[in-house]
Amino acid sequence: MSSRLLHYLHSLQIYGRVPANRVYCVSHQTMTTNITTCPLFSFGVLADVQYADIPNRLNFAKTSMRYYRNSIKLVHQAALTWNQDSHKPSFAVHLGDLIDGFNNREGKANSEKALRNILTEFDKFDGPVHHILGNHDFYNFTRKELWDSRLNTTQLTGKVNVEDTTTSRNPTNPPENECGCSNKLYYKFNPHPDFCFVVLDTYDISGCSHLQQCPRYEEALKILCAVNKNTGYELNSPTGLEGKERRYVLYNGGVGKEQLQWLRNVLEEATRKQQTVFILDHIPIFGATDQCLLWNYEEVLETLGEFDCVAAVLSGHTHTYNYGEDTNGIRHIIFPGIVEATPGTNAFATIDVYSDYCDIRGYGQMPSFTLRYPRWNKTMGKVCTDSTKETSVQATS
Numbered sequence: 206m207s208s209r210l211l212h213y214l215h216s217l218q219i220y221g222r223v224p225a226n227r228v229y230c231v232s233h234q235t236m237t238t239n240i241t242t243c244p245l246f247s248f249g250v251l252a253d254v255q256y257a258d259i260p261n262r263l264n265f266a267k268t269s270m271r272y273y274r275n276s277i278k279l280v281h282q283a284a285l286t287w288n289q290d291s292h293k294p295s296f297a298v299h300l301g302d303l304i305d306g307f308n309n310r311e312g313k314a315n316s317e318k319a320l321r322n323i324l325t326e327f328d329k330f331d332g333p334v335h336h337i338l339g340n341h342d343f344y345n346f347t348r349k350e351l352w353d354s355r356l357n358t359t360q361l362t363g364k365v366n367v368e369d370t371t372t373s374r375n376p377t378n379p380p381e382n383e384c385g386c387s388n389k390l391y392y393k394f395n396p397h398p399d400f401c402f403v404v405l406d407t408y409d410i411s412g413c414s415h416l417q418q419c420p421r422y423e424e425a426l427k428i429l430c431a432v433n434k435n436t437g438y439e440l441n442s443p444t445g446l447e448g449k450e451r452r453y454v455l456y457n458g459g460v461g462k463e464q465l466q467w468l469r470n471v472l473e474e475a476t477r478k479q480q481t482v483f484i485l486d487h488i489p490i491f492g493a494t495d496q497c498l499l500w501n502y503e504e505v506l507e508t509l510g511e512f513d514c515v516a517a518v519l520s521g522h523t524h525t526y527n528y529g530e531d532t533n534g535i536r537h538i539i540f541p542g543i544v545e546a547t548p549g550t551n552a553f554a555t556i557d558v559y560s561d562y563c564d565i566r567g568y569g570q571m572p573s574f575t576l577r578y579p580r581w582n583k584t585m586g587k588v589c590t591d592s593t594k595e596t597s598v599q600a601t602s
Contacts, residue, residue, distance in 0.1 A: 244557035245397050247292040251283055251553035252300035252521030253542030255341055256323040257307045269545050273305060276544045277326055283553045284330035292557050295396055296332050300521035300540055301339025301487030309345045316345035324355060333361050337404055338390060339487040340456045343414040349385025359392045384419035391464050393471050401480045403471055407488035407499055411458030429453055443496045451495035457488055459500035465508060472512040481578050482515045489520040491537040492529030497522050509535055516578040526571060534579035541570045
């Protein structure tokens with residue numbers, strides 16, 4: 206890089222036109238006219254694939270169509286697009302519900318076959334994939350089965366540094382061992398020294414993620430039935446509930462006390478290290494329709510709000526894109542569901558991460574926009590400007 210160009214970059218930093226400590230990508234042909242910045246790292250995101258080898262059909266509420274067989278093609282497109290990206294993702298994240306619950310209607314063998322088929326497409330991405338677990342994953346497999354499967358990414362190693370939060374199984378508590386709930390499916394990893402990614406288990410307390418003989422199942426049913434007076438399968442319905450009470454349905458869940466304390470500890474550590482934090486989960490804690498909210502969303506929001514380090518929460522579950530900002534300035538992005546992406550389009554993103562903002566490049570039904578981190582607004586006085594580009598991007602076929 207020429208001394209003249211270095212002097213120019215330094216002057217931009219002095220006058221605040223570009224942040225300091227930025228990595229620059231400079232083309233030989235345009236050294237003096239076109240300066241672009243390279244991200245610190247990039248990662249891919251998609252949600253709610255819900256693959257099944259069955260015909261299209263309407264969702265539970267009969268409000269939108271689900272394209273089950275098409276979803277595997279969209280994962281294939283996403284993987285190839287990420288591999289060919291000039292800012293190739295270091296890793297990818299699937300925000301839950303990898304295969305649909307309909308698979309299990311034909312038995313466990315069919316669920317296992319569907320899982321193998323969809324993971325084959327994810328394997329075409331040249332990087333690790335973090336899998337957050339959703340309700341449909343628990344419809345197909347027990348918590349213990351998921352712990353022993355490839356969907357357990359708590360011990361993922363390679364390009365990212367994962368902290369293992371597992372605990373040894375307690376042989377004196379057979380119901381928990383059989384259920385698998387003594388193994389923790391929440392964890393954190395650090396793709397860059399200045400960033401911490403936190404994976405939450407939003408089915409820590411839930412009626413669909415634990416065996417009926419498990420104490421946590423009993424705890425979940427007690428919470429659920431105190432509000433939802435429906436019975437049996439109808440506990441999946443919010444009929445008779447109003448407002449935020451509609452979240453108390455069987456396909457939702459909550460974050461347990463132990464996990465909540467762990468989250469607080471992680472955020473305290475991130476604050477000490479001056480790290481920016483991204484939260485990854487399946488059930489939204491803000492910005493979703495009432496029947497798709499985490500049971501104890503208020504507790505989690507309160508915990509996150511105690512810290513300035515949290516930049517954004519990335520969620521799935523609703524199948525519909527939404528963006529919102531809570532009272533603490535934390536941004537909540539709900540990703541559209543792959544299974545409901547109209548054939549001919551898609552619904553994923555590549556996120557380019559910089560020191561004080563990230564560029565979200567959406568494909569198909571996922572929009573593109575720039576997101577500035579709240580803590581940088583507070584400490585550096587920068588103006589938050591979130592712009593959304595409604596034009597879709599074509600994925601690689």
